[in-house]
Amino acid sequence: MHDRVTVADAVIGWSESEQAVAREAFEQAYVRAIEQLIATIRARAGTLHSAETIWEFHDFLSIERHTIEGRFAFQFEGILFVFASLVKDGLLQLNELAGLDSEKLAKITAMSRF
């Protein structure tokens, strides 16, 4: 049987407390991304005036949905890159990752500047 403990134990190089920090930071960034998208939808909805602008709005939503669903499928593989991109995009602050070991934080910090 695969329970939560078994899965957690399988994450090499992440202590349990680091995993908790990562999940909470990830959830926080997700909430912010959704809040930003709702604000953008409301602003754009106010500017619609033709079929073409509706279809462009629909295309925008399709891309955002695809991007968000891909970006926020939580998994530890590659998560340092995801965190770096979230920091770069302002969806996460570095101090919200406090609790990760210094090597992980240094990698995220460095990559977030690219």
Next chain:
Amino acid sequence: MHDRVTVADAVIGWSESEQAVAREAFEQAYVRAIEQLIATIRARAGTLHSAETIWEFHDFLSIERHTIEGRFAFQFEGILFVFASLVKDGLLQLNELAGLDSEKLAKITAMSRF
């Protein structure tokens, strides 16, 4: 060469003035459908509060786009059915089809009641 006159002449059973009435009524219904959709989008945008409600909103837009693009691809084949459905949905008034011959109007009127 295919010019507009040649194409128009090929529409059997529709006089030129009937064709003009049909195109104008069709365009009017299209404008109304788009206006209704914009109003619905604005109302729904105000109720968004989570990822799930955004994705449902996106699904709704996908269906509306598909429906409208299919419904308003103007062609004389089957247009009596399209007019009947537009009347039924309140996007067109029967008096806006004045100028069509009585047989066409009778068919549209009868079908719009189904």
